[in-house]
Amino acid sequence: MAKNIQSLERAAAMLRLLAGGERRLGLSDIASSLDLAKGTAHGILRTLQAEGFVEQDPASGRYQLGAELLRLGNSYLDVHELRARALVWTDDLARSSGESVHLGVLHQHGVLIVHHVFRPDDSRQVLEVGAMQPLHSTALGKVLAAYDPVAHSEAVEAERKAFTPATLTSLADFEGVLALTRARGWGADVEETWEGVAAVAAPVHDRRRMPVGAVAITGSVERICTAGEEGRELRPELITAVRECARAVSRDLGAGRF
Numbered sequence: 001m002a003k004n005i006q007s008l009e010r011a012a013a014m015l016r017l018l019a020g021g022e023r024r025l026g027l028s029d030i031a032s033s034l035d036l037a038k039g040t041a042h043g044i045l046r047t048l049q050a051e052g053f054v055e056q057d058p059a060s061g062r063y064q065l066g067a068e069l070l071r072l073g074n075s076y077l078d079v080h081e082l083r084a085r086a087l088v089w090t091d092d093l094a095r096s097s098g099e100s101v102h103l104g105v106l107h108q109h110g111v112l113i114v115h116h117v118f119r120p121d122d123s124r125q126v127l128e129v130g131a132m133q134p135l136h137s138t139a140l141g142k143v144l145a146a147y148d149p150v151a152h153s154e155a156v157e158a159e160r161k162a163f164t165p166a167t168l169t170s171l172a173d174f175e176g177v178l179a180l181t182r183a184r185g186w187g188a189d190v191e192e193t194w195e196g197v198a199a200v201a202a203p204v205h206d207r208r209r210m211p212v213g214a215v216a217i218t219g220s221v222e223r224i225c226t227a228g229e230e231g232r233e234l235r236p237e238l239i240t241a242v243r244e245c246a247r248a249v250s251r252d253l254g255a256g257r258f
Contacts, residue, residue, distance in 0.1 A: 010036065011044050015053065015069065020132045024062045065130065082204065082213050083115045085252040090117050090215060093245040097238055099219035101245075102128060103204075104140040105212065106151045109158055111140045119219065134193065136160040136174055137167050139201035140214045142187035146178040147203045147211035166192045186239055187214075190232055191221060198224035200234050202246035207254030215246045 013034055018025060025033075031041035045063055048054035052068030086103050094101040094117040103115035111133040118125045135141035135155040144151040160169040168174050181187040189199045201216035217224070217238050225232040 007044065010034065010040070011048060014041070014044055014048065015065070016132075018054065018063060018065050019130055024057065024060070024064045026060075026062050030063065069130070082249070082253070086115060086204070086213075086215065086249045089245045089248045089252075090115060093215070093217065093241060094118070095120055097217050097241055099217045099223065099238075100125070102140060102199075102216045102218055104133065104144070104201075104214055104216070106135075106144050106148060106154075108132070109154045110134055111138060111144060111214075114213070134161070134163075136169075137163055137189060137192040138216075139187045139189040139199035139218075140216045142177060142181055142189070143201045143203050143214040143216075144211065146181040146187060151211075152178070163193050164191055164195050166190065168192065186243055188234055190225060190234070196221055198232070198234070200224065200239055200242050202243045204246050205250045205253070205255040209255055212253070215242060215249065217242050 014030060017030060017033055027038060027042055027045070030036075030045070031038045034041065036044075045054055045056075049056060049063075049066070052066045054063050054069075055066040056063050082105065083103060090101045090103055098120060100119045101117040102113050104111040104113050106112075113128045113131045113133065116128040118127075133141060135145050135151060135158070137160075141151075141155065145155040146152070155174070156171065160171075160174060161167070162169050168177060177187075186200055186202045188201075189197075191198065197218065198221045199216045199218040201214045203211050204213045204215060206212045221232060224238060225234055227233075
């Protein structure tokens with residue numbers, strides 16, 4: 001059996017690191033995270049940068065994924081039926097809600113963002129297509145885990161890391177949230193993954209009535225939530241909007257009415 005090529009394995013690990021979490025990392029952070037010497041990490045980064053897979057911010061010196069990698073990824077995503085069916089509906093949702101919209105699917109023990117519509121304003125935003133999000137703490141992930149048995153198993157078996165003080169890590173609490181998600185038809189994330197950020201998501205089903213993805217509205221807590229008697233509560237009009245969008249995409253996939 002042929003051996004794997006170590007340099008390619010390291011390059012792949014580097015790209016995955018840049019695709020998750022902060023996505024803009026310095027040389028020291030990358031080398032430390034991958035247990036590499038700085039010289040080795042720098043050599044790989046220079047090669048990836050020359051090929052357009054990685055870009056370096058001239059001001060900070062930090063690295064992020066490059067446009068060429070996103071272009072290659074999009075050549076696959078463009079033929080993804082879910083993304084194709086969701087384009088118009090997610091554009092409309094971003095326009096009507098005034099917030100960012102994400103479409104995610106289960107992939108490698110997490111949520112892969114396959115489509116991202118920017119918030120319709122002039123603020124600087126980073127394209128999230130190709131990024132991975134955790135299953136246990138994000139609105140997209142909780143929806144997938146609530147409706148997809150495979151996603152549920154992976155979320156239950158994996159370590160549920162605490163990203164913020166609001167992250168639910170115990171299995172009992174997590175299962176309770178999933179039961180609530182199924183009962184009301186949508187999932188939420190209020191500062192459970194990123195402080196100051198909230199999201200609401202709903203499931204997308206295919207013609208077999210199987211869950212194939214989820215769509216979410218994401219934005220600052222102040223815009224996504226209102227101050228209720230029991231703390232921050234998601235704005236009901238956003239819940240309605242994201243559920244209607246998910247139903248519309250599901251109908252286009254042949255799921256009929258939900």
